[in-house]
Amino acid sequence: MDMIEIKKGGVYTVVSSSGDDKPMITEGEYVGYAILGEEGSLVLRVSSEGKSKLRLIPVGTISYIEFDEENMVSKNKEDDKGKTTYFN
Template identity: 55%
Template sequence: MDMIEIKKGGKYRVLSASGGDDSITTEGEFVGYTVLGEEGAIVFRVKEKDRSFLRMIPVGGVFSIEFDNEDLLKVKEKRDEHEKTTT
């Protein structure tokens, strides 16, 4: 199996710990990685109703990441096009 990466700009659904007994679902665009305290975190741009915000999810709290392969391919194609014009 090929290595699967989450790509900037890709749309993902993340199931993660919420701090209590329940989990939280985040649907949004992957923005990048950061450090939250001493732990790595993934950052998503979330759009809900009339507002947009960034959500940092500690890597240790991630249960699953769901995605549509076509979303990843679209991002990869854009990247490939950019690489063709710069080389």
């Protein structure tokens, strides 16, 4: 299997724990990776009430990430340099 890549500008659905009984579902554009305290976080641009906001989702709270197959593997690696984040 090829490596799955999360690319800046791609739209993803992230399901994470919210502290409630129900998981939090976030759909937005991936804009990068940030450190929140001592933990890494995905940063997604989300729209709410007509406003664009950034949402940091700590990696440890993520249950799963959904995206289209066409966004999984880069067709031209040179075009995506600097746009890709890899997770272990």
